[in-house]
Amino acid sequence: AYYQAMHAKETVENAEIYDTVEEFVKDKQIDFIIGSTGAPGGSYNLSRIPIKPEELAKSMNYNDKIAILFGREGNGLTNAEIEMCDITVSIPTDPSYPIMNISHAAAVILYEVFKNRNNYPVEGLEESTxxxxxxxxxxxxxxxxxxxxxxxxxxxxxxxxxxxxxxxxxxxxxxxxxxxxxxxxxxxxxxxxxx
Structure with a gap:
Protein backbone atom coordinates (compact mmCIF):
# COMPACT_ATOMS: atom_id res chain seq x y z
CA ALA A 1 0.00 0.00 0.00
CA TYR A 2 2.86 2.36 0.86
CA TYR A 3 4.38 2.21 -2.63
CA GLN A 4 1.00 2.76 -4.29
CA ALA A 5 0.08 5.68 -2.00
CA MET A 6 1.70 8.45 -4.07
CA HIS A 7 0.70 11.63 -2.18
CA ALA A 8 -0.75 9.77 0.80
CA LYS A 9 2.34 8.03 2.18
CA GLU A 10 1.91 9.83 5.52
CA THR A 11 -1.66 8.53 5.76
CA VAL A 12 -0.46 4.95 5.18
CA GLU A 13 2.36 5.37 7.71
CA ASN A 14 -0.11 6.55 10.37
CA ALA A 15 -2.85 4.02 9.55
CA GLU A 16 -4.18 2.06 12.50
CA ILE A 17 -4.74 -1.63 11.85
CA TYR A 18 -7.39 -3.70 13.64
CA ASP A 19 -7.93 -7.45 13.53
CA THR A 20 -11.71 -7.13 13.38
CA VAL A 21 -14.36 -4.56 12.49
CA GLU A 22 -15.82 -5.05 15.99
CA GLU A 23 -12.54 -3.96 17.61
CA PHE A 24 -12.38 -0.87 15.40
CA VAL A 25 -16.00 0.15 16.09
CA LYS A 26 -15.57 -0.28 19.84
CA ASP A 27 -12.18 1.46 20.02
CA LYS A 28 -13.23 4.44 17.90
CA GLN A 29 -16.73 4.65 19.44
CA ILE A 30 -18.43 4.73 16.04
CA ASP A 31 -22.04 6.02 16.06
CA PHE A 32 -23.10 4.88 12.60
CA ILE A 33 -21.71 2.19 10.28
CA ILE A 34 -22.28 2.31 6.53
CA GLY A 35 -21.49 -0.75 4.45
CA SER A 36 -20.82 -0.45 0.74
CA THR A 37 -22.04 -3.26 -1.48
CA GLY A 38 -21.78 -3.82 -5.19
CA ALA A 39 -24.21 -6.72 -4.95
CA PRO A 40 -27.45 -5.52 -3.38
CA GLY A 41 -29.70 -8.28 -2.12
CA GLY A 42 -33.24 -8.93 -3.20
CA SER A 43 -36.26 -8.04 -1.13
CA TYR A 44 -35.70 -11.09 1.11
CA ASN A 45 -32.07 -10.24 1.94
CA LEU A 46 -32.97 -7.58 4.49
CA SER A 47 -29.39 -6.63 5.34
CA ARG A 48 -28.51 -5.85 1.73
CA ILE A 49 -31.31 -3.45 0.81
CA PRO A 50 -29.20 -0.38 -0.03
CA ILE A 51 -29.68 3.30 -0.66
CA LYS A 52 -27.83 5.36 -3.29
CA PRO A 53 -24.79 7.50 -2.39
CA GLU A 54 -26.63 10.79 -2.95
CA GLU A 55 -29.48 9.68 -0.64
CA LEU A 56 -26.95 8.74 2.01
CA ALA A 57 -25.00 11.97 1.73
CA LYS A 58 -28.07 14.21 1.92
CA SER A 59 -29.33 12.54 5.07
CA MET A 60 -26.17 11.87 7.10
CA ASN A 61 -25.56 13.54 10.44
CA TYR A 62 -22.06 14.89 9.94
CA ASN A 63 -21.62 15.44 13.67
CA ASP A 64 -21.67 11.67 14.29
CA LYS A 65 -18.63 9.43 14.18
CA ILE A 66 -19.30 7.59 10.95
CA ALA A 67 -17.49 4.60 9.48
CA ILE A 68 -17.83 3.58 5.85
CA LEU A 69 -16.83 -0.03 5.24
CA PHE A 70 -15.55 -0.97 1.80
CA GLY A 71 -15.21 -4.66 1.03
CA ARG A 72 -12.33 -6.63 -0.36
CA GLU A 73 -11.70 -6.28 -4.09
CA GLY A 74 -12.44 -9.95 -4.75
CA ASN A 75 -15.52 -10.67 -2.67
CA GLY A 76 -16.64 -7.52 -0.85
CA LEU A 77 -17.93 -7.46 2.70
CA THR A 78 -18.97 -10.69 4.37
CA ASN A 79 -22.58 -11.22 5.42
CA ALA A 80 -21.46 -10.91 9.05
CA GLU A 81 -19.84 -7.53 8.30
CA ILE A 82 -22.96 -6.35 6.45
CA GLU A 83 -25.08 -7.41 9.47
CA MET A 84 -23.03 -5.05 11.66
CA CYS A 85 -23.87 -2.08 9.44
CA ASP A 86 -26.68 0.34 10.22
CA ILE A 87 -27.29 0.86 6.52
CA THR A 88 -25.85 -0.22 3.18
CA VAL A 89 -25.08 1.93 0.17
CA SER A 90 -24.72 0.80 -3.43
CA ILE A 91 -23.65 2.69 -6.54
CA PRO A 92 -25.94 2.06 -9.52
CA THR A 93 -23.82 0.60 -12.33
CA ASP A 94 -24.30 -1.36 -15.52
CA PRO A 95 -26.00 -4.66 -14.58
CA SER A 96 -23.59 -6.61 -16.79
CA TYR A 97 -20.73 -5.58 -14.47
CA PRO A 98 -22.14 -4.25 -11.18
CA ILE A 99 -18.92 -4.37 -9.15
CA MET A 100 -16.68 -1.29 -9.11
CA ASN A 101 -12.99 -1.11 -8.30
CA ILE A 102 -12.71 -0.18 -4.61
CA SER A 103 -10.91 3.11 -5.31
CA HIS A 104 -13.63 4.14 -7.76
CA ALA A 105 -16.42 3.17 -5.36
CA ALA A 106 -14.75 5.11 -2.55
CA ALA A 107 -14.32 8.13 -4.83
CA VAL A 108 -18.02 8.18 -5.80
CA ILE A 109 -19.32 7.75 -2.26
CA LEU A 110 -16.88 10.23 -0.72
CA TYR A 111 -17.59 12.77 -3.48
CA GLU A 112 -21.29 12.69 -2.57
CA VAL A 113 -20.47 12.93 1.15
CA PHE A 114 -18.14 15.92 0.80
CA LYS A 115 -20.49 17.65 -1.64
CA ASN A 116 -23.27 17.59 0.94
CA ARG A 117 -21.47 17.84 4.27
CA ASN A 118 -22.06 21.57 4.74
CA ASN A 119 -25.80 21.32 4.09
CA TYR A 120 -26.66 19.28 7.20
CA PRO A 121 -27.69 19.18 9.96
CA VAL A 122 -30.23 21.96 10.29
CA GLU A 123 -30.40 23.03 13.93
CA GLY A 124 -33.08 21.05 15.72
CA LEU A 125 -33.10 18.35 13.03
CA GLU A 126 -30.02 16.47 14.19
CA GLU A 127 -30.20 12.75 13.65
CA SER A 128 -30.94 10.60 16.67
CA THR A 129 -27.89 9.20 18.44
Missing part, protein backbone atom coordinates in the same frame (compact mmCIF):
# COMPACT_ATOMS: atom_id res chain seq x y z
CA UNK A 130 -26.86 5.56 18.32
CA UNK A 131 -28.06 5.19 21.92
CA UNK A 132 -31.49 6.71 21.14
CA UNK A 133 -31.87 4.27 18.23
CA UNK A 134 -30.73 1.38 20.42
CA UNK A 135 -33.45 2.18 22.99
CA UNK A 136 -36.05 2.51 20.24
CA UNK A 137 -35.08 -0.84 18.69
CA UNK A 138 -35.08 -2.45 22.14
CA UNK A 139 -38.64 -1.24 22.79
CA UNK A 140 -39.75 -2.54 19.39
CA UNK A 141 -38.10 -5.90 20.11
CA UNK A 142 -40.02 -6.10 23.40
CA UNK A 143 -43.26 -5.37 21.54
CA UNK A 144 -42.52 -7.91 18.78
CA UNK A 145 -41.75 -10.58 21.39
CA UNK A 146 -45.33 -10.31 22.69
CA UNK A 147 -46.61 -11.59 19.34
CA UNK A 148 -47.48 -15.24 18.74
CA UNK A 149 -45.36 -15.66 15.63
CA UNK A 150 -42.33 -17.88 14.84
CA UNK A 151 -38.94 -16.68 16.08
CA UNK A 152 -37.56 -16.22 12.55
CA UNK A 153 -40.44 -13.84 11.76
CA UNK A 154 -39.72 -11.89 14.95
CA UNK A 155 -36.06 -11.62 13.93
CA UNK A 156 -36.98 -10.49 10.39
CA UNK A 157 -39.53 -8.01 11.73
CA UNK A 158 -36.93 -6.45 14.01
CA UNK A 159 -34.39 -6.32 11.16
CA UNK A 160 -36.92 -4.56 8.91
CA UNK A 161 -37.68 -2.05 11.69
CA UNK A 162 -33.95 -1.39 12.18
CA UNK A 163 -33.50 -0.91 8.41
CA UNK A 164 -36.36 1.58 8.29
CA UNK A 165 -35.06 3.54 11.29
CA UNK A 166 -31.56 3.78 9.81
CA UNK A 167 -32.68 4.51 6.26
CA UNK A 168 -35.04 7.24 7.45
CA UNK A 169 -32.36 9.05 9.48
CA UNK A 170 -34.89 9.97 12.15
CA UNK A 171 -34.25 12.98 14.36
CA UNK A 172 -33.73 12.81 18.10
CA UNK A 173 -37.19 14.32 18.63
CA UNK A 174 -38.79 11.70 16.35
CA UNK A 175 -36.97 8.88 18.16
CA UNK A 176 -38.09 10.22 21.54
CA UNK A 177 -41.73 10.51 20.41
CA UNK A 178 -41.77 7.07 18.79
CA UNK A 179 -40.12 5.50 21.84
CA UNK A 180 -42.85 7.00 24.02
CA UNK A 181 -45.54 5.38 21.86
CA UNK A 182 -43.79 1.99 21.95
CA UNK A 183 -43.34 2.25 25.72
CA UNK A 184 -47.07 2.99 26.18
CA UNK A 185 -47.99 0.03 23.95
CA UNK A 186 -45.72 -2.26 25.96
CA UNK A 187 -47.20 -0.95 29.23
CA UNK A 188 -50.75 -1.50 27.93
CA UNK A 189 -49.91 -5.09 26.95
CA UNK A 190 -48.44 -5.74 30.41
CA UNK A 191 -51.58 -4.30 32.06
CA UNK A 192 -53.83 -6.52 29.93
CA UNK A 193 -51.73 -9.58 30.76
CA UNK A 194 -52.27 -8.94 34.48
CA UNK A 195 -56.07 -8.84 34.10
Missing amino acids: ALEKEYLISDMEKLINTLSIPDHKKKNGLKVFKNIINRAFITGREAHTFKGILRRLNNKIEENDKE
Whole structure:
Protein backbone atom coordinates (compact mmCIF):
# COMPACT_ATOMS: atom_id res chain seq x y z
CA ALA A 1 0.00 0.00 0.00
CA TYR A 2 2.86 2.36 0.86
CA TYR A 3 4.38 2.21 -2.63
CA GLN A 4 1.00 2.76 -4.29
CA ALA A 5 0.08 5.68 -2.00
CA MET A 6 1.70 8.45 -4.07
CA HIS A 7 0.70 11.63 -2.18
CA ALA A 8 -0.75 9.77 0.80
CA LYS A 9 2.34 8.03 2.18
CA GLU A 10 1.91 9.83 5.52
CA THR A 11 -1.66 8.53 5.76
CA VAL A 12 -0.46 4.95 5.18
CA GLU A 13 2.36 5.37 7.71
CA ASN A 14 -0.11 6.55 10.37
CA ALA A 15 -2.85 4.02 9.55
CA GLU A 16 -4.18 2.06 12.50
CA ILE A 17 -4.74 -1.63 11.85
CA TYR A 18 -7.39 -3.70 13.64
CA ASP A 19 -7.93 -7.45 13.53
CA THR A 20 -11.71 -7.13 13.38
CA VAL A 21 -14.36 -4.56 12.49
CA GLU A 22 -15.82 -5.05 15.99
CA GLU A 23 -12.54 -3.96 17.61
CA PHE A 24 -12.38 -0.87 15.40
CA VAL A 25 -16.00 0.15 16.09
CA LYS A 26 -15.57 -0.28 19.84
CA ASP A 27 -12.18 1.46 20.02
CA LYS A 28 -13.23 4.44 17.90
CA GLN A 29 -16.73 4.65 19.44
CA ILE A 30 -18.43 4.73 16.04
CA ASP A 31 -22.04 6.02 16.06
CA PHE A 32 -23.10 4.88 12.60
CA ILE A 33 -21.71 2.19 10.28
CA ILE A 34 -22.28 2.31 6.53
CA GLY A 35 -21.49 -0.75 4.45
CA SER A 36 -20.82 -0.45 0.74
CA THR A 37 -22.04 -3.26 -1.48
CA GLY A 38 -21.78 -3.82 -5.19
CA ALA A 39 -24.21 -6.72 -4.95
CA PRO A 40 -27.45 -5.52 -3.38
CA GLY A 41 -29.70 -8.28 -2.12
CA GLY A 42 -33.24 -8.93 -3.20
CA SER A 43 -36.26 -8.04 -1.13
CA TYR A 44 -35.70 -11.09 1.11
CA ASN A 45 -32.07 -10.24 1.94
CA LEU A 46 -32.97 -7.58 4.49
CA SER A 47 -29.39 -6.63 5.34
CA ARG A 48 -28.51 -5.85 1.73
CA ILE A 49 -31.31 -3.45 0.81
CA PRO A 50 -29.20 -0.38 -0.03
CA ILE A 51 -29.68 3.30 -0.66
CA LYS A 52 -27.83 5.36 -3.29
CA PRO A 53 -24.79 7.50 -2.39
CA GLU A 54 -26.63 10.79 -2.95
CA GLU A 55 -29.48 9.68 -0.64
CA LEU A 56 -26.95 8.74 2.01
CA ALA A 57 -25.00 11.97 1.73
CA LYS A 58 -28.07 14.21 1.92
CA SER A 59 -29.33 12.54 5.07
CA MET A 60 -26.17 11.87 7.10
CA ASN A 61 -25.56 13.54 10.44
CA TYR A 62 -22.06 14.89 9.94
CA ASN A 63 -21.62 15.44 13.67
CA ASP A 64 -21.67 11.67 14.29
CA LYS A 65 -18.63 9.43 14.18
CA ILE A 66 -19.30 7.59 10.95
CA ALA A 67 -17.49 4.60 9.48
CA ILE A 68 -17.83 3.58 5.85
CA LEU A 69 -16.83 -0.03 5.24
CA PHE A 70 -15.55 -0.97 1.80
CA GLY A 71 -15.21 -4.66 1.03
CA ARG A 72 -12.33 -6.63 -0.36
CA GLU A 73 -11.70 -6.28 -4.09
CA GLY A 74 -12.44 -9.95 -4.75
CA ASN A 75 -15.52 -10.67 -2.67
CA GLY A 76 -16.64 -7.52 -0.85
CA LEU A 77 -17.93 -7.46 2.70
CA THR A 78 -18.97 -10.69 4.37
CA ASN A 79 -22.58 -11.22 5.42
CA ALA A 80 -21.46 -10.91 9.05
CA GLU A 81 -19.84 -7.53 8.30
CA ILE A 82 -22.96 -6.35 6.45
CA GLU A 83 -25.08 -7.41 9.47
CA MET A 84 -23.03 -5.05 11.66
CA CYS A 85 -23.87 -2.08 9.44
CA ASP A 86 -26.68 0.34 10.22
CA ILE A 87 -27.29 0.86 6.52
CA THR A 88 -25.85 -0.22 3.18
CA VAL A 89 -25.08 1.93 0.17
CA SER A 90 -24.72 0.80 -3.43
CA ILE A 91 -23.65 2.69 -6.54
CA PRO A 92 -25.94 2.06 -9.52
CA THR A 93 -23.82 0.60 -12.33
CA ASP A 94 -24.30 -1.36 -15.52
CA PRO A 95 -26.00 -4.66 -14.58
CA SER A 96 -23.59 -6.61 -16.79
CA TYR A 97 -20.73 -5.58 -14.47
CA PRO A 98 -22.14 -4.25 -11.18
CA ILE A 99 -18.92 -4.37 -9.15
CA MET A 100 -16.68 -1.29 -9.11
CA ASN A 101 -12.99 -1.11 -8.30
CA ILE A 102 -12.71 -0.18 -4.61
CA SER A 103 -10.91 3.11 -5.31
CA HIS A 104 -13.63 4.14 -7.76
CA ALA A 105 -16.42 3.17 -5.36
CA ALA A 106 -14.75 5.11 -2.55
CA ALA A 107 -14.32 8.13 -4.83
CA VAL A 108 -18.02 8.18 -5.80
CA ILE A 109 -19.32 7.75 -2.26
CA LEU A 110 -16.88 10.23 -0.72
CA TYR A 111 -17.59 12.77 -3.48
CA GLU A 112 -21.29 12.69 -2.57
CA VAL A 113 -20.47 12.93 1.15
CA PHE A 114 -18.14 15.92 0.80
CA LYS A 115 -20.49 17.65 -1.64
CA ASN A 116 -23.27 17.59 0.94
CA ARG A 117 -21.47 17.84 4.27
CA ASN A 118 -22.06 21.57 4.74
CA ASN A 119 -25.80 21.32 4.09
CA TYR A 120 -26.66 19.28 7.20
CA PRO A 121 -27.69 19.18 9.96
CA VAL A 122 -30.23 21.96 10.29
CA GLU A 123 -30.40 23.03 13.93
CA GLY A 124 -33.08 21.05 15.72
CA LEU A 125 -33.10 18.35 13.03
CA GLU A 126 -30.02 16.47 14.19
CA GLU A 127 -30.20 12.75 13.65
CA SER A 128 -30.94 10.60 16.67
CA THR A 129 -27.89 9.20 18.44
CA ALA A 130 -26.86 5.56 18.32
CA LEU A 131 -28.06 5.19 21.92
CA GLU A 132 -31.49 6.71 21.14
CA LYS A 133 -31.87 4.27 18.23
CA GLU A 134 -30.73 1.38 20.42
CA TYR A 135 -33.45 2.18 22.99
CA LEU A 136 -36.05 2.51 20.24
CA ILE A 137 -35.08 -0.84 18.69
CA SER A 138 -35.08 -2.45 22.14
CA ASP A 139 -38.64 -1.24 22.79
CA MET A 140 -39.75 -2.54 19.39
CA GLU A 141 -38.10 -5.90 20.11
CA LYS A 142 -40.02 -6.10 23.40
CA LEU A 143 -43.26 -5.37 21.54
CA ILE A 144 -42.52 -7.91 18.78
CA ASN A 145 -41.75 -10.58 21.39
CA THR A 146 -45.33 -10.31 22.69
CA LEU A 147 -46.61 -11.59 19.34
CA SER A 148 -47.48 -15.24 18.74
CA ILE A 149 -45.36 -15.66 15.63
CA PRO A 150 -42.33 -17.88 14.84
CA ASP A 151 -38.94 -16.68 16.08
CA HIS A 152 -37.56 -16.22 12.55
CA LYS A 153 -40.44 -13.84 11.76
CA LYS A 154 -39.72 -11.89 14.95
CA LYS A 155 -36.06 -11.62 13.93
CA ASN A 156 -36.98 -10.49 10.39
CA GLY A 157 -39.53 -8.01 11.73
CA LEU A 158 -36.93 -6.45 14.01
CA LYS A 159 -34.39 -6.32 11.16
CA VAL A 160 -36.92 -4.56 8.91
CA PHE A 161 -37.68 -2.05 11.69
CA LYS A 162 -33.95 -1.39 12.18
CA ASN A 163 -33.50 -0.91 8.41
CA ILE A 164 -36.36 1.58 8.29
CA ILE A 165 -35.06 3.54 11.29
CA ASN A 166 -31.56 3.78 9.81
CA ARG A 167 -32.68 4.51 6.26
CA ALA A 168 -35.04 7.24 7.45
CA PHE A 169 -32.36 9.05 9.48
CA ILE A 170 -34.89 9.97 12.15
CA THR A 171 -34.25 12.98 14.36
CA GLY A 172 -33.73 12.81 18.10
CA ARG A 173 -37.19 14.32 18.63
CA GLU A 174 -38.79 11.70 16.35
CA ALA A 175 -36.97 8.88 18.16
CA HIS A 176 -38.09 10.22 21.54
CA THR A 177 -41.73 10.51 20.41
CA PHE A 178 -41.77 7.07 18.79
CA LYS A 179 -40.12 5.50 21.84
CA GLY A 180 -42.85 7.00 24.02
CA ILE A 181 -45.54 5.38 21.86
CA LEU A 182 -43.79 1.99 21.95
CA ARG A 183 -43.34 2.25 25.72
CA ARG A 184 -47.07 2.99 26.18
CA LEU A 185 -47.99 0.03 23.95
CA ASN A 186 -45.72 -2.26 25.96
CA ASN A 187 -47.20 -0.95 29.23
CA LYS A 188 -50.75 -1.50 27.93
CA ILE A 189 -49.91 -5.09 26.95
CA GLU A 190 -48.44 -5.74 30.41
CA GLU A 191 -51.58 -4.30 32.06
CA ASN A 192 -53.83 -6.52 29.93
CA ASP A 193 -51.73 -9.58 30.76
CA LYS A 194 -52.27 -8.94 34.48
CA GLU A 195 -56.07 -8.84 34.10
